[in-house]
Every structure is written in structure tokens, then in C-alpha cells.
Amino acid sequence: MVTISIIIPVYNSEKYLTACIDSVLAQTLADFELILVDDGSCDKSGEICDGYALRDERVKVYHTENSGSSAARNYGIDRACGSYLGFIDSDDVIEPDMYELLYNNMIREDADMSMCGLADVYDGKVTNKKDKNIYKVMDAEEAIKTVMEAELTSVTPVNKLYKRELFDDTRYPVGKDSGEDAxxxxxxxxKCKKTVLDTSQKYYYVHRSNSITTRDFRPSDLSVIQAYQKNYSLITEYYPKLADIAVMRLCWAHFFVLDRLLISPNRREHKAIEKRLVGFIRKNTGFILRDRYFRKTRKLATIMLKINVGLYRMIVTVHG
Known part of the structure; x- marks a missing residue:
């Protein structure tokens, strides 16, 4: 049995896939298998995957019908042989020692999950470079707080290493447009008695312009709200001290969906959804204005939303 199974869902990423795979195969921790799940790609991504499998015995390739990244991750989990699982997006790259760091920290602390820092890359430049690294070991409550705050790490699965058992009865939700990570x-x-975090930035999350910012809104976009509603229910039941953070994230999810709806070409077709989103935010205006996690521009936009949706749209369009 290999130590780590690294799972990469692949879909139409031929431009970036080689750099991604090369960064994995260059890992200083060599005891791993790389599972490439070609999710029905229409470009040459599948051929690229097959080429790597011929050259490196650590690479395993599966070709499936297009079902989305969650289904591809689940497919990889079901076929993984490793004691630990990791995930990477097919258009990102990692530092050569990322999995060595994650694994060593996990073994040192006898942790169930290990996290590292993530660097945001826009136009080839890191926009959130950290001057100081933070290392800490957390129980479940502190780890949930840290992830929900999204200041040191976030809900994304890609900068983490997991004990395989964590996924014994957990899979990513299939058919969701967003929110599957959350x-x-x-x-x-x-499930984690211990989670270790080292904010050394070893994962490069490459942001690319794509059609999602201007495409038609779909009711399935509400899945991000459903994800944070689920988290709200879990957190308020088991970790009531974190209730405010759960509410904050639920408000953030409503902002995220409303902002997407307001710039979509088919906005007029979803007036009932818009009314519901606006109503939730207006109802929680007091909380949003008091909460330290929301920026001043977001708070100003919230005040404007009490007056007029158009004023809100203008502020978030200009300031984000």
C-alpha cells in the first residue's frame, strides 16, 4: 500500500495540465500514487493523462463521463490505495515539498488532517504573499473556527492531507455548481481529534478568467447557500460558541449568490430568488454591520441594499 493517494479531477485543462502533473511527480515525498480522473474532457486532457501513465508507474488514469469535479473526486476516493488522501485542481501547481511537509506535520502531531498555506495567483503573480508562517495544532472546534474565518486557511480541499478514514462515510455532493468544498x-x-496547520504557502491556486462571471444564473447556484446552511446547523448544534461565525458565513453565501445573480444576463428570470436573497440580507443587516469579518465596502453596500438594489449593485460592481 502506498502512503498517499493524490487525486486530480481533470476536465478540459490541456493548457495547464502538464505543469500541474509535473509539480506532483517532482514531490520530495515519493511514496504516492497519482490518480487522474478524466471527467469526460473534450480536449486533449485525456491523452495527456494517458501519456503520463505510460511513463510513470505511480500514475493511474480513469476516464469517466462528465459528471463534475465532485463525482470525479469521489471516483478517485473509491479507487485510492493510500493511507492518506490529497486533492489538487488540474490547473494549479504545488511546491516540491508540499506533501512532505503535510505528511511530516501529520505524523509529528498524530493529526487526522494537515493543512498548509495557499497562494493566490493572478496573472502569474502571487497576491497574498505571507511574510510570517504560523504553526498550530487544533482541536475540532478551533479548526472549524479557523477554516470558517478563512484568514489562515479555507474550505478548499486542495491544500490539505487527510487520513483516509475521514472519508469512510463522507463523499463530495454531486450535481452542485458551487459550495461542494464547503x-x-x-x-x-x-471527526478530527487533531488538525495541524502550517501556513507555509506550498499550494498555488491559479485564478483564471472564465465564463462563470457572465454566464446565466441557474437555481443550482443556490447550492453554496445550502452548503453553509448545513454548516450552520452543525456548528450551532455542536459548537454553539461559534454561532456568530456560522451566521457570518451564511450571510457571506447569500452575498456571493446575490452578486452573481445581479450581473447575470438572465437576472429578470429569477426575481423570486432575488427577492429571497435580498430579504435575508436585509433581515441580517444589524449583524452584518456589527461583524468584524465584513469589509467597510460590504457594510456600505448592505446599507444601500436597505434603500435600493440598484445602489447595492453599483457598489459591489465597483468595489467587489
Missing amino acids: SVIVELLM
Whole structure:
């Protein structure tokens, strides 16, 4: 049995896939298998995956019908042989020692999950470079708080290493347009007696312009709210001291969906959804204005939303 199974869902990423795979195969911790799940790609991604499998015995390739990244991750989990699991997005890259750091920290602390820092890359430049690294070992409550705050790490699965057992009865939700990462992270952390975090930035999350910012709104976009509603229910039941953070994230999810709806070409087709989103935010205006996690521009936009949706849209369009 290999130590680590690294799972990469692949879909139409031929431009970036080689750099991603090369960064994995260059890992200083060599005892791993790389599972590439080609999720019905229409470009040459599948051929690229097959080429690597011929050249490196650590690479395993599976070709499936297009079902989304969650289904591809689940497919990889079901076929993984490693004692530990890791996930990478097919258009990102990692430092050569990322998995060595994650694994060593996990073994040193006898942890169930290990996290490292994530660097945001826009136009080839890191926009959130950290001057100081933080190392800490957390129980479940502190780990959930840290992830929900999203200041040191976040809900994304890609900068983490997991004990395989965490996924014994957990899978990523299939058929969701967004929120699939958030939907499982609290559930996973609740199973962890220890989680170790080292904020050394070893994962490069490459942001690319794509059609999602201007495409038609779909009711399935509400899945991000459903994910944070699930988290809210879990947190308020088992960790009531974190209730405010759970509310904050639920408000954030409503902002996220409303902002997407307001810039979509088919906005007029979803007036009932818009009314519901606006109503939730207006109802929670007092909380949003008091909460330290929301920026001043977001608070100003919230005040404007009490007056007029158009004023809100203008502020978030200009300031984000």
C-alpha cells in the first residue's frame, strides 16, 4: 500500500495540465500514487493523462463521463490505495515539498488532517504573499473556527492531507455548481481529534478568467447557500460558541449568490430568488454591520441594499 493517494479531477485543462502533473511527480515525498480522473474532457486532457501513465508507474488514469469535479473526486476516493488522501485542481501547481511537509506535520502531531498555506495567483503573480508562517495544532472546534474565518486557511480541499478514514462515510455532493468544498469540510473536521496547520504557502491556486462571471444564473447556484446552511446547523448544534461565525458565513453565501445573480444576463428570470436573497440580507443587516469579518465596502453596500438594489449593485460592481 502506498502512503498517499493524490487525486486530480481533470476536465478540459490541456493548457495547464502538464505543469500541474509535473509539480506532483517532482514531490520530495515519493511514496504516492497519482490518480487522474478524466471527467469526460473534450480536449486533449485525456491523452495527456494517458501519456503520463505510460511513463510513470505511480500514475493511474480513469476516464469517466462528465459528471463534475465532485463525482470525479469521489471516483478517485473509491479507487485510492493510500493511507492518506490529497486533492489538487488540474490547473494549479504545488511546491516540491508540499506533501512532505503535510505528511511530516501529520505524523509529528498524530493529526487526522494537515493543512498548509495557499497562494493566490493572478496573472502569474502571487497576491497574498505571507511574510510570517504560523504553526498550530487544533482541536475540532478551533479548526472549524479557523477554516470558517478563512484568514489562515479555507474550505478548499486542495491544500490539505487527510487520513483516509475521514472519508469512510463522507463523499463530495454531486450535481452542485458551487459550495461542494464547503459542504463537507465541517463534517470532516468534526471527526478530527487533531488538525495541524502550517501556513507555509506550498499550494498555488491559479485564478483564471472564465465564463462563470457572465454566464446565466441557474437555481443550482443556490447550492453554496445550502452548503453553509448545513454548516450552520452543525456548528450551532455542536459548537454553539461559534454561532456568530456560522451566521457570518451564511450571510457571506447569500452575498456571493446575490452578486452573481445581479450581473447575470438572465437576472429578470429569477426575481423570486432575488427577492429571497435580498430579504435575508436585509433581515441580517444589524449583524452584518456589527461583524468584524465584513469589509467597510460590504457594510456600505448592505446599507444601500436597505434603500435600493440598484445602489447595492453599483457598489459591489465597483468595489467587489
